[in-house]
Amino acid sequence: MVDDIKRNLNRRNLIKTSGVAGITAFAGCxxxxxxxxxxxxxxxxxxxxxxxxxxxxxxxxxxxxxxxxxxxxxxxxxxxxxxxxxxxxxxxxxxxxxxxxxxxxxxxxxxxxxxxxxxxxxxxxxxxxxxxxxxxxxxxxxxxxxxxxxxxxxxxxxxxxxxxxxxxxxxxGRAQSLALANIIADDGYDSVAVTYVNNEFGQSLTDAFVDAWDGEVAYNSAHDQEQSSYSSVMSEMNNSGADAWLFITYQAEFTTMVNEAFSSGYEAQFYGADSAQGSGVLEGTPEGSMEGMKITLPSAPIxxxxxxxxxxxxxxxxxxxxxxxxxxxxxxxxxxxxxxxxxxxxxxxxxxxxxxxxxxxxxxxxxxxxxxxxxxxxxxxxxxxxxxxxxxxIDFDENGDPVGFLQIVTVEDHEYVDAGFIEG
Structure with a gap:
């Protein structure tokens, strides 16, 4: 799987593969x-x-x-x-x-x-x-x-x-969006359902993903933060007919979504941006609920x-x-x-x-x-x-952006597993 990801990223000229490694997931004045x-x-x-x-x-x-x-x-x-x-x-x-x-x-x-x-x-x-x-x-x-x-x-x-x-x-996050579009396509999917947190982060990464995605976007909808339930979002994604679901949201929101999708018996291939990944997600969801999920996240040249x-x-x-x-x-x-x-x-x-x-x-x-x-x-x-x-x-460019690195991780046996380390 790792070799396939690397080869496909190179073939699409997205970002240069640098190696395979990873980093474990993770008031007042x-x-x-x-x-x-x-x-x-x-x-x-x-x-x-x-x-x-x-x-x-x-x-x-x-x-x-x-x-x-x-x-x-x-x-x-x-x-x-x-x-x-x-x-x-x-x-x-x-x-x-x-x-x-x-x-x-x-x-x-x-x-x-x-x-x-x-x-x-x-x-x-x-x-x-x-x-x-x-x-x-x-x-x-x-x-x-x-x-x-x-x-x-x-x-x-x-x-x-x-x-x-x-x-x-x-x-x-542009490199993340491009990577996700490539990975989902290379996994054989031509239709995707997307939900994103309703702020600048979620909207901008989603827009970049849609621009890079050559297939069908069967569902594309924002959700608010800190809601007690996202069952309607999960139902709508399931009814879209897309077998690939992309989550551009935060850990707490994603944890609720996973639990509701799992309890409803919905089955799909999950993908996510960096903010949906963390030890709290693993601790707050049942084993098997995210098996095979793939996530891109900013990384360091470890x-x-x-x-x-x-x-x-x-x-x-x-x-x-x-x-x-x-x-x-x-x-x-x-x-x-x-x-x-x-x-x-x-x-x-x-x-x-x-x-x-x-x-x-x-x-x-x-x-x-x-x-x-x-x-x-x-x-x-x-x-x-x-x-x-x-x-x-670091080398900030004219827009104040630095050179970036990305890591790809997958969920296997309810643990995050390294699947690539790439430079953008």
Missing amino acids: ISTSDDGGDGGDGGDGGDGGDSGEGAYSIGMVDSLTGSLSAFGERNQRGKDLALGRVNELGINDQELDIIVEDSGSENQGGISAAQKLVNQDSVPFLIGAVGSGVSVAIYESVVQETDVVQLSQNSTGLGLTDFPGLLRMSPT EQENYQEFATAFEEEYGEEPTSWSAYAYDCVINAALAIQAADDFSGSALQETVREVSRPSGEQVSTYEDAHAILAEGGSASDVDYQGVSGP
């Missing part, structure tokens, strides 16, 4: 500095300078509660691991402080959190958020008219590409030495393997630290000049904060550094 140093000025793009004798303070909007909190937990662990490494060496003899605010996994919650960080804490650099709709809402409502740098840790929706000032560490070192440290610290989401959050912190060290001053306008440069191919390739820090400490500029993240080469 938190200050993560050791000394609680004062935040810097410059959140509005004004003169920031440094943050005083304590630390350089930046912000992070994360999903500590709500439907995307599983991603938030992974983010916090990756962030904490990166922050510890940054503060072992410091930035210009100061520490980095990250003020974390909870979005509640909702657009308005993200806006409120970002407003607090930008307007009250005056952060010039904002990591955020989980959920494409939340990230876009923050950018449009809080960041867009300022010089604040926004770097999303976990947003794959295609709509972010329309905002070049909104950077993201996780890749666009054969790289720096990723392996990161994974070892992560497992030693937390007792479990990291996910790609942890790797993205880790790289957001490292990128922010390098941008701060390379900037002329600690202000949004200065960081706008360095945030992209510290990972561009024009510089010397380095794969750790220690090596990148050394180049800058010895008088190097942002353009002298090409940080290669644990999530892969």
Whole structure:
């Protein structure tokens, strides 16, 4: 099966196969500095300078509660691991402080959190958020008219590409949509039923899938989040006559759908985007209910030495393997630290000049904060550094999108099994 997937992906010129490997599936305000140093000025793009004798303070909007909190937990662990490494060496003899605010996994919650960080804490650099709709809402409502740098840790929706000032560490979901269209077709299906979560993430990935799909779309309908039942959606998908069902939704919603489809005796070949996969789904559904399901998800280049070192440290610290989401959050912190060290001053306008440069191919390739820090400490500029993240080469394009990696997993005996590792 793995060889067939690889061959078919190559044949369709979708994305380049790089190997076979995988990563196991997966409130309030938190200050993560050791000394609680004062935040810097410059959140509005004004003169920031440094943050005083304590630390350089930046912000992070994360999903500590709500439907995307599983991603938030992974983010916090990756962030904490990166922050510890940054503060072992410091930035210009100061520490980095990250003020974390909870979005509640909702657009308005993200806006409120970002407003607090930008307007009250005056952060010039904002990591955020989980959920494409939340990230876009923050950018449009809080960041867009300022010089604040926004770097999303976990947003794959295609709509972010329309905002070049909104950077993201996780890749666009377009590659996922193309991969899913190819995989379903190569499995011999010419008709598909699609349901997607009713937000920017779900709509944009579904639109890209439909554009790439050459067969019939027998059912294509949105569903709202956090509903107690999706029995009508399952019934409509079953009545569509399509034998392939695609789910572009979140873990909690998908878990409910699986249980209702299984209890109704519906039989179909399941496919899913990354957000429908996780340990909570396996724990919340009966064995056999998803057998043979195939899922595409953003991944990290786990054969790289720096990723392996990161994974070892992560497992030693937390007792479990990291996910790609942890790797993205880790790289957001490292990128922010390098941008701060390379900037002329600690202000949004200065960081706008360095945030992209510290990972561009024009510089010397380095794969750790220690090596990148050394180049800058010895008088190097942002353009002298090409940080290669644990999530892969970052190299933001003109739209703020990075190079991306994808993994294909299948469900076998109620476990996620690796079925491909591809670079987009």
